[in-house]
Amino acid sequence: MNKKRLVVFLVSVIAIIGIVGVSAKPAIDNMNLGLDLKGGFEILYEVSPLEGSETKKVDMAAVASSVSKRVNVLGVSEPDITVEGDRIRVQLAGVQDNEQARNVISSSAVLSFRDTSDNLLMDATVLKDGGASLAFNEGKPIVNLKIADTAKFYEVTSALSQTSDKLMVTWLDYQEGQRYAEEATKAETEEGPAYISAAKVSEGLNSETVMISGNFTEEEAQELVDLLNSGSLNFQMKEIYSNVVSPNLGEGSFESTMLAGGIGIVAIAILLIALYRFCGFISALSVAIYLVSTLALYTLLGGVFTLSGIAALVLGVGMAVDSSVITFERIKDSLYAGRSVKNAFKEGSHNSLSTILDSQITTMIAALILYIFGTGSVKGFATMLLISTILAVVFNVTLVRFLLGQVVKSGYLDNKKSWFGIKEDYIPNVQRGETYEDHSPWKNFDFVGKAKYFIAISAAVMVLGIGSMGFNGMKGDGVFNFGIDFSSGTKITLESKGGLKADTLQKEFEKLGVEPSDITLSGKNNEIASVSIKKAITEEQREQISDYMTDTYKEIEVSDSTVSPIVGRELVKNAIIMSLLSWLAILIYVSIRFKWDFAVSGIVALIHDVFVILAVFAITRMEVTTDVIAVLLTIIGYSINDSIVIFDRMRENLKGFTRKQPSQEQLRDIVNVSLRETFGRSVVTASTTILPVIALLVFGSRNIFQFNVALLVGLVGGCVSSLFIAPQLWYVLRLKFKVKNKPKKKQKKLKGPQERIIPGVND
Template sequence: QDGDSYKTEAEKAANGGTANYISAATVSSSISGDCQISGNFTETEAKTLANLINSGSLPVKMTELSSNVVSAQFGMDALNRTAMAGIIGIIGVMIYMILKYRMPGIISALMLVAYIWCVFGLYSIMGAVFTLSAIGALVLGVGMTVDVNIINFERIRQELFQGRSVRTAVIEGQQLSLSAIFDAQFTTLISALIMYIWGNGTVKGFATMLIITVIMTLVLNVALSKLLLSLIVDSGICDNRPEWFGVKKNQIPDVSKGESQFYSDTKKFDYMGKGKFVIRIALGIFAAALLFGIVGTVKGDGFMNIGIDFSSGTQLTVTSSDTKVTIDDVQKKMESLGYDGFAYQTSGDYTVYATGKTSLDTEELKTVKEAFNEMYGEEPGDNVVTPVVGRDLVKNAFILTIVAWIAMMVYITIRYEWDYGIGCLVALLHDVGMVLAAFCILRMEVNITLISVLLTIIGYSINNAIIIFDRIRENMQNTKGHLNEAEYRQVVNTSIDETIWMAFDGSITTLIPVVFLLVMGSSAISTFNVAMFVGLIAGTFSSIFVAPAVWVWLRVHHTPKAKTKKEKKQSKEKLDEYTIKGINA
């Protein structure tokens, strides 16, 4: 305490009194860097001493800026429901992959089990806490990690449709899919790292799971899955069995007889021509959101329903394990305590949320909690945010978004060209705008969880655009000179046609767990689920219709200078393969 001296306290201890210090360590050698306190401590005493030293001396008055308390019953119920929805969603993804890709689908399902096991193991080693957002990110990671297998398996199927043998198709497919897989995962990693560095506790938890997902995806679904598939194929049991990859024998040309590819599992479609209708629908949704926002502003409710995370305030979660909780009862109790400015929302029969724009202090919260504890037998959970924290959250959210966009733009420009980067950026603006438009129209609460989702969409929805752009870049290598608009549109239509199932299946396997979370999961992460659902749908359409349209416009009006490249040997994909019995068949 202020005014205490070590000498005086040491004399007290020597005379059998009680000293105020927490430890009386002596220096036995010179200190240069780290030092160690040794003594006859029990494990509990050592931990207590470490905690007290780490807490330091704080001769200042501490003021609570924010707090978040969840009642045990509500937290366990939310956790159980979310976990069950996640398990069912994961099983749904496994079934989809096996039905679509047969033998490789089984490998994908095994890798998915290994991914979940490794994630839980890493979290246990790190001592990390499983929050609802982290579980949501885990389930999202299931879709992301399967997405890698889809890109690989679809490329193998395309090689089979061209007349390749199973062995050659697997080798070629794995090699040709690697660049798209790496670029897609790396952009997600950029977004996750930015969230982790600048985000707060909730966002950090979400980012930690995303980083682990990317690492596990690269290790399990790029390295291990590829190795396992290669070992099975090299054993010879897959020879002349394309049906094990979901391809029928009558869909494969006999190149030894001079036949060329005659089958594709997609239909020719004018994506560029129909894209204008998708863009018009998007503009209509943005206009509707603007109208709803203006109406909300006129009514005094604000342009959007900004939650207390950004505007400051208090949210109480009133729950009961056996007594029905109604809005009327909660409102009457709050008004009797003198709180009139709260809004109320029910979630099932046993939970009511009470949200107000006033930040209650510790004593006020204590009074409210005691009142509801007497009423329902359980203390309500609370989330209190002061104006200082609200302003910081808004600022950090804005910085996170801008930095993530810039970082990914730089990466795509380095890997591709600047016009590919602009196409991806416009698509990302479309995706983020769609999510915000949905929240504006539905008047859903905008809180810190939404920011986590927006950052995830920024990192994930770009995946499909990269897959399509990777194929556009590949097909552009077969063209010479400056193309006209019609020729650029043809290249884009062909590229989208060749990658459409990669984009659709990747979105479907991510949407399956999100849909189960939406229908069966806890209402505590409903914001997360709705935002992810809208963002994934928007991301799928923008990668197919928006990003390529922007790229074509830029190519026609502002063609970038071609990079000088050394001549390379013709890629294997351009060479015709002949099936020679005993060698490659």
């Protein structure tokens, strides 16, 4: 026995436990939380040149710079400003006053001086850049402006002093159609005039500094100073989407999601140890350090953690485990074939590598397309999925195999085959000429013959879904219950310590002339309500609702989000484009690695999985949001993961037929045997991915309930399609088109029996 390898193993395990123990809390504490976990404000603008401008294209880098200066006025730490073509997305986690943020960011900050007939006297070109400052006059806050062109300022004010009213009106972002005469009547009202001030000019002003005195509070005066110093915008920004998340709602979502994720991961660890004993323990260790590493790397790259991003992380755990399970099952196959522990480890590691890479690369392809073409939370979800997938492969190929290899090569496990989760009584005695006898409950199951029943169930779900889509469309309710992300509209969030009731809120909104399409309550005492309205309400309605709710309820907070129809249409279009690109990329990859009939079978299975999710949402009328689209695209990458593993075994079982086409019976046996050999693994990997999703459904935030339902339906549908649709379709295609096999590659010979006996094929 090589004790040095055992020492290396023990030291490595202690080091991993130490690293995880020391790094876990800092990794969690340093997570850069997104809006849905921290609370805050998100707004998307469409940027275009100013009317009458000769410039046809806006410099978006300059836009981002200008917006960044505006955000600094708000004092928000770590803002996220992203350019998306001719749009700019601003995410301000932790911002307290979303209305202030909206006004500060979008305000053009163009100062102009006009007479009472609204004729332009001077614009901001007479002022010094960055020359605004806060001052006080008789205890009242004022704004001082430094004059750049004192001669022009003197000339204009001298002429104005000769007029009858002698008034110079100062406007910020004057709009065509605004009138001084109309606004002056509001001076004594609570609303106040749209102009900043109207000062009497008795003589020409030849000073380098002028004073603007309005009915300012100190905060309003300082905000005006900051706005003017940040510079005016030489472009216009149209708001097409906004989203507000209450800090309390975000905090509760984060806690519940982390709890659910932790429960799911512990459940995975228990399952792995129960099934694979010592190997399961090593896999659980790798999952722990994988999680810490993923959190640290994502934070280092400046990633923002969202609810769907954390769900992608939990999904990544399933993929990390999937890679380990493929290796462990291959080792078990070799042990049952009579190999020694060392040869079984070597053979299992070798045979599983290409399968792992093929299955994970398809997920990476889908994640990469999501990242390139996605925006907002979809892009964040894709980033996390991409990092998770890469690290899942790295930790399986390196850490798990290194740790297991040290113990195997030490010789400690030579007579402990049960430590791999197998029953030693089932291992054949090679010296006596015994071969392995399958003891699994599905050893005689005819997958090809019974597939029609599972296909019938899937077909029934899809037919019911298509029927529901048609019925919903005929009723005028829409084929799907699209959230405001797609259909456009407004979402209002109400938060009251006294608790809220959906039916009462419904009546109160109807009194205000607004008809909610959905009201969702959350929180321990239903203190938070999310009200969806399938149309974008006006600013006046928004203020009316806020005033009414503030008067009706004690200590209530009201925030709102809006989406324009443009954004909804583009989300649908982008989802279709991303789906088609993912299918095409996977089709090409699988055709290169396998054969076209494998690729077509896999794509049909993927389309099935997507349609099953859509059918369930059409039948249940659950809300379809952007996160649900992210799930559809994730399933495209993840679902074929399982199909690839089965395809790999089918390809292996086909290697004996390089010059002739197998008969129909032989092809049927190849499919059945391949499925019997991989069925247990498929169930285990599906379980390790479904477990955390179930935990997220039961214990996680209600804000991503639809997301988790879609993920669960997709994973179950993906498992079914991998076992009962893709292989059977391949069987039909191979029979019809007589596809030739790829040449058999030479394999490294190992000690022990080499031939795999496939009943009906090798007989």
